[in-house]
Amino acid sequence: MISVIIPVYNAAPYLRACLDSVLAQSYTDLEILLINDGSTDESPAICRQYAQSDARIRLIDQENGGVSHARNVGLSNAVGDYITFVDSDDRISPDYLERLYAHARTHHADIACCNLQELLNGEPVELNTPKVLHPRLVTDQQELFFDFVDGKEATSVCAKIIRRSLATQATFRPIAFGEDQVYMFDLFTLSPTVYLDDFKGYYYIRNESSATLSSGTLNLKRNRDELQMQRYKLDHLPQSVHSLYPRYYDRYAMSVCVLAKTATLLSDRSQRKGARKAILAEIQAALQGKQWISKRNRIYLALYRYLPWLYRILLLIKEGRSHLSEKPSSC
Numbered sequence: 053m054i055s056v057i058i059p060v061y062n063a064a065p066y067l068r069a070c071l072d073s074v075l076a077q078s079y080t081d082l083e084i085l086l087i088n089d090g091s092t093d094e095s096p097a098i099c100r101q102y103a104q105s106d107a108r109i110r111l112i113d114q115e116n117g118g119v120s121h122a123r124n125v126g127l128s129n130a131v132g133d134y135i136t137f138v139d140s141d142d143r144i145s146p147d148y149l150e151r152l153y154a155h156a157r158t159h160h161a162d163i164a165c166c167n168l169q170e171l172l173n174g175e176p177v178e179l180n181t182p183k184v185l186h187p188r189l190v191t192d193q194q195e196l197f198f199d200f201v202d203g204k205e206a207t208s209v210c211a212k213i214i215r216r217s218l219a220t221q222a223t224f225r226p227i228a229f230g231e232d233q234v235y236m237f238d239l240f241t242l243s244p245t246v247y248l249d250d251f252k253g254y255y256y257i258r259n260e261s262s263a264t265l266s267s268g269t270l271n272l273k274r275n276r277d278e279l280q281m282q283r284y285k286l287d288h289l290p291q292s293v294h295s296l297y298p299r300y301y302d303r304y305a306m307s308v309c310v311l312a313k314t315a316t317l318l319s320d321r322s323q324r325k326g327a328r329k330a331i332l333a334e335i336q337a338a339l340q341g342k343q344w345i346s347k348r349n350r351i352y353l354a355l356y357r358y359l360p361w362l363y364r365i366l367l368l369i370k371e372g373r374s375h376l377s378e379k380p381s382s383c
Contacts (some may be wrong), residue, residue, distance in 0.1 A: 054149055054213060055132030056084045059122035063140035064094040066257065071102050072254075073143040073249040079150035084109045085126045090116030095140075116370045119233045123209075129219055135219040137209045137232075141257050149252035154215045155247045159189050162244035165212035169252040177258075194286040196240045197293045201300050207233050211254035219246055229274040230281035241290050272318070272327060279334065282307040287319060290336035301344035309349050312356040316364050317371065 056074055071203040074084055086099045088111060096113065103109040112125060123137060134156065138144060148166070155164040167184050170177050171286065191195055200207055209232035224231050224240035282304040289300055311334065315327035333355050342350060 053132035055130035057126030072334040087122040143255040175184035227279040298344040
């Protein structure tokens with residue numbers, strides 16, 4: 053049996069398409085766990101309708117606790133031999149589970165993954181998520197963490213099935229963005245065998261209002277979580293792959309650069325100044341390992357630290373927004 057865990061929060065416009073794609077799987081030995089995370093729209097009614105129509109569906113209602121908590125509830129209730137996670141606004145191809153399960157069985161893999169096809173407003177777009185470049189079996193932990201450092205492959209919790217005995221050895225941490233990367237990082241520390249397939253079986257749905265396409269303060273929150281995620285990976289890198297520490301450190305420093313850039317491009321001056329003190333503290337912490345930071349990232353950090361007005365003007369020019377530039381006294 054494969055347990056399909058679907059956290060649901062105010063997903064009514066997309067939920068039926070998601071559930072229909074799961075019920076249309078050519079692999080049918082499933083349990084489908086719908087974790088209603090305190091939805092206030094029509095999602096609970098849709099979940100109940102589907103649960104009444106198919107005995108494989110179990111609905112679990114809970115107060116809103118976030119996607120990490122919902123996935124953890126799914127993990128603790130799943131009984132399948134394998135686990136797969138599907139977001140309630142995404143879809144999967146009809147042969148998605150059959151193909152991944154076949155790989156897991158054939159190659160004795162703890163994790164089997166595939167590529168994602170990204171859709172924006174229903175149209176395929178250039179994939180902006182990690183890609184599997186060619187099918188292969190990975191048994192070497194060094195290779196897993198080498199690919200993982202830059203988010204190249206297998207970093208998302210979606211587009212894969214995971215042996216339940218492995219999946220339940222980690223939990224999702226309560227951050228809004230990047231929680232799946234931390235979860236997969238924790239699984240990789242357990243040295244799993246991973247099979248990568250380059251077929252596109254998971255449809256990752258974007259829309260104009262999605263959080264990942266938003267700007268301003270929401271992106272600032274997202275980048276803070278990204279920084280927290282990169283710091284966690286740096287602090288918990290296994291000793292067996294410690295030769296990769298400089299690469300992980302530079303990726304951590306890059307996340308500080310991204311946070312500084314996002315704060316600098318905020319249109320509200322008081323918000324920019326409010327964010328600056330905390331970012332300067334992050335820069336000071338990052339520069340303690342400056343020998344591992346690339347020259348480009350060191351330049352960005354120095355510009356933000358010592359010449360914030362010039363840094364902002366250069367960013368505005370690069371973004372095609374030079375008409376928004378202000379006097380040099382502004383941050």
